[in-house]
Every structure is written in C-alpha cells, then in structure tokens.
Amino acid sequence: MGGDYGPPETVAGAVAAVAEGRGRVAVLLVGDAEAVQPELERQGGDRLPIKLIPSDGVILDSESPLQALRAKPRASAVVGVGLVKEGIADAFVTMGSTGAAMAASALLLGMMEGLERPALGGPILGYAPTTVFMELGSSIDCRPSQLVDFAALGVAFSRTYLEVTDPRVGILSVGTEEGKGNRQSKEAFPLFQASGLNFVGNLEGHDLGSDKADVVVCDGFVGNILLKTFEGLGEDLARFVTGRLASHLSEADAAAVGQDVYYLLNQIEYNGGGPLFGIKGNVIVGHGRAKADGIARAVGTAARVCETGLAEKMEEELNSLRARTAG
Amino acid sequence: MGGDYGPPETVAGAVAAVAEGRGRVAVLLVGDAEAVQPELERQGGDRLPIKLIPSDGVILDSESPLQALRAKPRASAVVGVGLVKEGIADAFVTMGSTGAAMAASALLLGMMEGLERPALGGPILGYAPTTVFMELGSSIDCRPSQLVDFAALGVAFSRTYLEVTDPRVGILSVGTEEGKGNRQSKEAFPLFQASGLNFVGNLEGHDLGSDKADVVVCDGFVGNILLKTFEGLGEDLARFVTGRLASHLSEADAAAVGQDVYYLLNQIEYNGGGPLFGIKGNVIVGHGRAKADGIARAVGTAARVCETGLAEKMEEELNSLRARTAG
Numbered sequence: 085m086g087g088d089y090g091p092p093e094t095v096a097g098a099v100a101a102v103a104e105g106r107g108r109v110a111v112l113l114v115g116d117a118e119a120v121q122p123e124l125e126r127q128g129g130d131r132l133p134i135k136l137i138p139s140d141g142v143i144l145d146s147e148s149p150l151q152a153l154r155a156k157p158r159a160s161a162v163v164g165v166g167l168v169k170e171g172i173a174d175a176f177v178t179m180g181s182t183g184a185a186m187a188a189s190a191l192l193l194g195m196m197e198g199l200e201r202p203a204l205g206g207p208i209l210g211y212a213p214t215t216v217f218m219e220l221g222s223s224i225d226c227r228p229s230q231l232v233d234f235a236a237l238g239v240a241f242s243r244t245y246l247e248v249t250d251p252r253v254g255i256l257s258v259g260t261e262e263g264k265g266n267r268q269s270k271e272a273f274p275l276f277q278a279s280g281l282n283f284v285g286n287l288e289g290h291d292l293g294s295d296k297a298d299v300v301v302c303d304g305f306v307g308n309i310l311l312k313t314f315e316g317l318g319e320d321l322a323r324f325v326t327g328r329l330a331s332h333l334s335e336a337d338a339a340a341v342g343q344d345v346y347y348l349l350n351q352i353e354y355n356g357g358g359p360l361f362g363i364k365g366n367v368i369v370g371h372g373r374a375k376a377d378g379i380a381r382a383v384g385t386a387a388r389v390c391e392t393g394l395a396e397k398m399e400e401e402l403n404s405l406r407a408r409t410a411g
Numbered sequence: 412m413g414g415d416y417g418p419p420e421t422v423a424g425a426v427a428a429v430a431e432g433r434g435r436v437a438v439l440l441v442g443d444a445e446a447v448q449p450e451l452e453r454q455g456g457d458r459l460p461i462k463l464i465p466s467d468g469v470i471l472d473s474e475s476p477l478q479a480l481r482a483k484p485r486a487s488a489v490v491g492v493g494l495v496k497e498g499i500a501d502a503f504v505t506m507g508s509t510g511a512a513m514a515a516s517a518l519l520l521g522m523m524e525g526l527e528r529p530a531l532g533g534p535i536l537g538y539a540p541t542t543v544f545m546e547l548g549s550s551i552d553c554r555p556s557q558l559v560d561f562a563a564l565g566v567a568f569s570r571t572y573l574e575v576t577d578p579r580v581g582i583l584s585v586g587t588e589e590g591k592g593n594r595q596s597k598e599a600f601p602l603f604q605a606s607g608l609n610f611v612g613n614l615e616g617h618d619l620g621s622d623k624a625d626v627v628v629c630d631g632f633v634g635n636i637l638l639k640t641f642e643g644l645g646e647d648l649a650r651f652v653t654g655r656l657a658s659h660l661s662e663a664d665a666a667a668v669g670q671d672v673y674y675l676l677n678q679i680e681y682n683g684g685g686p687l688f689g690i691k692g693n694v695i696v697g698h699g700r701a702k703a704d705g706i707a708r709a710v711g712t713a714a715r716v717c718e719t720g721l722a723e724k725m726e727e728e729l730n731s732l733r734a735r736t737a738g
Binding site: 211221224225256257258265266267269288289290291292293294302303304305306308309310311312313314315316317319320321324325328329332333337341344345348349 | 538548551552583584585592593594596615616617618619620621629630631632633635636637638639640641642643644646647648651652655656659660664668671672675676
C-alpha cells in the first residue's frame with residue numbers, strides 16, 4: 085500500500101520480481117483487498133506465485149509511527165512485519181513510511197542486544213558502490229559507542245552482502261589526524277582503536293569516493309545530510325550535463341549520459357532499497373517514488389539479504405564486538 | 412611564500428592580477444627576498460606596481476598556528492597581516508596555511524565583538540554560486556547562538572558582495588519541520604526565529620542547490636565535510652564524465668565538459684579564494700594548490716571585498732543582530 089504510486093506499481097513490481105527471481109522468489113502482497121486484488125488480476129499476477137494478504141489502512145510518512153501503530157494495528161506495515169515474525173515471509177519489502185517500518189520492526193521483531201533502534205546504512209554513493217555509509221538518519225546525537233556499533237553492523241554488511249574480505253572502517257571527520265574532529269568523533273576514535281575492527285582512522289569529505297575505507301561511520305545527522313545531498317546533486321548534475329551536451333549529442337545520448345551521472349550519485353535508488361540494520365529479521369525499505377523496476381530490485385535485494393543470512397551475520401559481528409570490548 | 416607552488420606561481424599571479432586590475436590593483440609581495448626578487452625580475456614584475464616586502468620564513472599547514480606565530484614573528488603570514496593592521500595594505504591574500512592566516516588575523520586585527528575566531532564561509536557549490544554556506548570548518552561543536560552569528564555574517568556577505576536584496580536564511584538539518592534535527596539545530600531554531608533575520612526554516616541536503624535560501628547555516632563540522640565532499644565529487648565526476656564521453660566527443664570537448672562539471676561543484680576554487688569572516692580587516696584565503704590564474708582571481712576577490720566595504724558591513728549586521736536580540 086505504501087509508495088507514491090500505490091498498488092498498480094507495487095503489483096507490477098511484484099510481477100517483475102517473480103519473473104526475475106526465476107523460481108527463487110514468491111511474493112505475498114500486503115494491502116487492502118479491494119485496491120490490490122483487481123490490479124493483481126488485471127496484470128495476470130494471480131497466475132504467478134503471488135498471493136494477497138489483506139491489511140487495513142496505511143501508515144503515512146506524516147504520522148507519528150508509534151501512535152499510528154497503536155491506532156492502526158492492521159495497517160500494511162504491521163501486517164507485513166508480522167508475516168516475518170510468524171515465519172510466513174522471509175523478508176518484508178516496503179516503499180512506504182520508513183518510520184513505520186522501523187517502529188513495527190523494533191516492536192515485533194526486536195532489536196539486537198544493546199541497540200536502541202534500527203539503523204540505516206548501506207552504499208549510497210553510486211561510483212563507490214561497495215563503500216558502506218553508517219548511519220543515515222535514524223540515530224541523531226549519537227553517543228561515541230553507538231558509532232562503534234554502527235561500524236560493526238556495516239562491517240557485517242560489507243563482508244556478507246558485498247563480499248569484502250576484511251572491511252576497513254573509517255570515521256568521517258574534518259582532518260585525518262586523531263586530534264581532528266568534533267567532540268563526538270574525537271571521543272569515538274580510541275573506542276574504534278580498541279574495537280578490534282579493521283580501523284584505518286579518520287576520513288575527510290574528499291575521501292568518500294577514494295576507496296580508503298569500506299565502512300564510513302558518522303552520526304545520523306551528518307549521514308542523512310550527505311545522503312540527501314547526493315540525491316539532490318544527482319538530479320541537478322544530471323540535468324546540467326544533459327543540457328550541456330545538447331549541442332554535441334542526440335537527445336537520447338545526452339539523456340543517457342545524464343542518467344549515468346544520476347546513478348553515479350544514487351546507489352540506493354539503483355539498488356531499489358536497503359535493509360534496516362540491527363533488527364532480528366529482514367526488512368527492506370525502498371524509495372517512496374520507486375516504480376515497478378525499483379520495487380523489483382528491492383525484492384531482489386531482499387532475496388539476497390535472506391540467502392546470505394545478513395541479519396544473523398550482523399548479530400554475530402555485534403556479539404563479537406561486545407566480547408572483544410567487554411571488561 | 413605560501414601555496415603549493417611557491418614564488419614562481421605567486422609572482423605570476425601578482426603580475427596577472429595587476430594586469431586584470433587595470434589600474435585598480437597594486438601588489439605588495441611578502442616573502443623571502445632571495446626567493447622572490449629574482450622571480451619578480453625574471454617575470455618583469457619589477458616594472459609594474461608590485462613591490463617586495465621582505466619576510467623571514469613560512470608557517471606550514473602542519474604547524475600549530477599559535478606556537479608558530481610566536482616562533483616565527485617575521486613569517487610571511489604575520490608580516491602580511493601586519494601590513495593590513497598598519498593600513499599599508501587594504502587586504503592580505505594568502506594561499507598558505509589557513510590556520511596561520513586565522514591566528515595572525517585574530518591576534519593582529521582582532522575579532523568583531525562576541526566572536527571567538529574567524530569564520531569560514533562563502534558560496535562553495537558551483538551551480539549555486541549565490542548560496543552562502545556558513546560555517547566551513549573553523550568552528551566545530553558550535554553553541555546554537557554561534558550559528559545565529561554565522562548567519563548574520565553570511566547575510567552581510569550575501570547582501571554586500573553578492574547583491575542579494577533580502578537574504579533568506581535556513582538551517583541545514585534532516586527534515587523541514589521545526590522538531591527535526593540534532594540537539595544543536597533544534598535549539599538554534601527558536602533563536603533564528605527571534606533573530607530578526609529573514610529565516611525560512613530548516614533545509615535538507617537535497618535543497619542545497621534549490622535556491623530555497625541564500626544563506627545555509629550549519630556547524631563547521633558538517634560544513635567542512637560538505638565542502639570537501641563537493642571538492643572530491645567535482646574531481647571524481649569530472650573524470651567519470653570525461654571518460655564517459657570519450658567515444659562521443661573529441662578529447663578536448665570531453666575534457667571541457669569535465670572541467671565544467673568540476674566547477675559546478677567547486678565555486679571556491681573558481682573564485683580563487685574567500686575572505687575570513689568576522690575579523691576587523693580584509694584577509695582572503697585561497698587554495699594551497701592554486702596556480703597563477705587562481706591567485707589572480709583571489710586578488711580580484713580581495714579588491715571587491717575592499718571596494719564593497721565587506722568587513723564594515725559584517726560588523727554592522729552583527730551589531731544590528733545584537734541590538735535586536737538584547738534583553
């Protein structure tokens with residue numbers, strides 16, 4: 085039910101995901117029956133491994149997630165996460181409210197030990213597709229120790245999902261020396277040194293695409309600003325480059341270069357979505373404005389998250405960190 | 412003496428600046444006489460309004476500015492700022508250590524009332540050349556009230572130097588609603604509302620190029636990360652775009668598009684340098700790797716800073732802010 089384009093695109097995404105999954109993927113579509121069922125039949129989805137699970141209502145981006153969970157216990161986000169909790173679904177994929185998905189996940193699936201809320205992370209910079217950014221906006225005003233937890237989650241993602249052998253971890257700061265940074269990053273530095281992670285020190289803004297680290301850690305305030313900055317730059321620069329090439333190339337060729345520039349800066353959209361980090365289960369959140377192809381890619385991401393056992397690997401990494409740093 | 416390429420480029424920059432200034436600009440070159448004088452003669456600068464002011468030594472980026480000021484009282488940064496203090500020069504332009512320029516400026520010229528250290532600000536995003544970012548890395552871990560001071564400095568720059576009539580001010584945050592942000596930005600919000608500045612609320616990362624505000628305010632930690640991120644992206648994307656166009660365009664045309672992409676993201680380098688904000692005098696800091704053309708542009712910036720009376724306008728704006736918010 086979530087996402088800016090509603091059931092027609094979501095159903096089309098499910099149909100595409102099943103086709104691309106080649107027998108690996110079956111879809112449970114969670115939504116208001118009267119909105120979804122006709123669309124499913126119209127698109128021929130009722131002859132594929134796609135089943136409707138009825139829900140009642142949607143939690144909107146504009147609502148307070150926790151209040152909405154109580155007021156709408158049969159909303160699609162709650163029913164969808166519930167399917168994961170009951171073992172009926174391996175993963176929940178949503179283009180709806182991130183806050184609703186996080187709240188339902190924390191409540192129904194539970195957080196890994198020592199974590200307060202789901203973390204947002206993943207590769208966001210298109211031309212650095214194996215550089216994992218942690219955290220992207222769920223945790224603002226972090227304690228330094230939280231940054232180390234995020235690093236461990238990012239390391240597990242890097243190793244498990246991106247197949248990086250010994251992920252290098254850096255703190256995003258304003259100078260490479262240990263003494264450079266804000267209070268938070270300076271206090272975090274010795275914690276990283278003692279963490280047993282493969283810590284390579286501080287990074288600066290111009291290092292983000294330079295492959296100096298596989299996991300870049302910052303407070304969710306900084307990470308969210310960067311995430312949205314890349315998103316905006318991608319759109320703006322794509323438009324500029326397309327326009328700049330108008331006198332050189334055909335319209336189609338110029339637009340293709342612009343599209344490449346857009347994806348150079350927008351890895352998340354390219355992947356269709358990313359998993360919530362730190363919850364005991366698989367929940368993938370995509371972009372509200374995703375269309376069928378983006379939704380299908382998000383389902384593909386979910387399949388890979390399940391097949392690699394990402395959530396279990398994250399919990400192991402976090403437990404190893406706790407064991408190394410205890411006492 | 413500062414800058415990565417030393418006297419040959421600096422002298423060439425001075426020669427170019429005098430030529431471009433068309434009678435408006437005379438240059439005092441501060442440096443070790445034996446290094447600068449032969450270069451000046453070789454380039455014919457001794458027949459132009461360019462004069463050598465001898466100094467002794469350089470403060471390097473790697474040194475602690477305050478200690479270096481004491482150890483090298485005749486270093487070029489100290490002598491150069493001293494010329495401004497004594498009224499012999501209207502402005503000091505340096506491609507050397509920003510820390511040295513800031514420390515010498517604060518010590519010799521003094522800070523405007525209520526400010527602790529020079530602030531770094533200005534337009535940094537090439538395709539938003541009238542959007543002023545404050546602060547860019549001098550002030551880390553700011554108190555909320557400092558963000559309001561930076562806004563006033565940015566407003567004076569916007570109005571005086573960029574000729575924006577009633578500059579709009581926004582706080583860079585993670586959501587547009589008042590309640591969104593980190594502790595610092597949330598506490599700053601009501602101070603901005605009460606400041607009498609033309610406050611338009613919170614901005615997000617994707618708004619940076621959108622002309623929603625003329626002055627974007629954030630902590631120097633965030634600003635410095637953004638500044639360096641744009642710098643790195645400019646280089647990386649220019650390379651990608653140039654390469655992507657290799658099969659479409661001539662080498663020169665592809666490189667020209669790449670160069671445009673670079674400047675879309677690098678306004679500071681395009682301007683050659685920017686003034687230190689909040690000091691009682693005119694000091695312009697450029698990029699260490701500037702060559703002659705960048706140095707000449709920085710001198711042009713200095714001329715415009717002097718002609719517009721920027722420092723005086725900043726002090727007036729700050730005093731107005733204090734008067735409006737007192738009691």
